[in-house]
Amino acid sequence: MGTPTRKQKFVFYDSEGSRVEGIIFNDDIPRMSQILQVFKKYRISNAEVRPIPSKFQTSELTVQWVISSRTVIDEIADDDEVMPVKFCYSKFTDLVQHMDDKTRSVDMLGVVISALERKTVIKNSRQSDVQKFVLLNEE
Structure with missing residues (x-):
């Protein structure tokens, strides 16, 4: 947000956690993001590996794979159940602690009861698309 560069982020997990x-950046987003689906297994090669600049880190991760149209992504056919992913969920009441901390991300589990309209916001002459979601809190 806040830059003219469009980007889509993913977090990939392996079976060991x-x-x-x-x-993925700019014009590669529509081509490459459709290939990737949640909880599927992939063999990914030819992605550029680079450090994440500290001002763009949104979690404790410091290295990223830059996926482009040159990246080869092959789904691994597997009859096993969905690969387990370990989440450490935060309570809704604890989210206030993380409001101003852009260096960390948190895991939440909730039910989206309403998705508001996507809006374009211009701040400091930079354009970003934002969308708000209303979650049901049934802690």
Whole structure:
């Protein structure tokens, strides 16, 4: 947000719980993001590996894979159940602690009861698309 560059981020997990951030930029987003689906297994090669600049880190991850149209992504056919992913959920009441901390991300589990309209926001002459969601809190 706040830059003219469009980006889509992913967090990839392996079966041992290791994580890495993936990111796709600009014109590669519509081509490459459709290939990736939640909880599927992939073999990914030819992605550029680079450190995440500290001002763009949104979690404790410091390295990212830059996925482009040159990146080869092959789905791994597997009859096993969905690969387990370990989340550490935060309570709704604890979210206030993280409001101004852009260096960390938190895991939440909730039910979206309403998705508000996507809006374009211009701040400091930079354009960003934002969308708000209303979650049901049934802690």
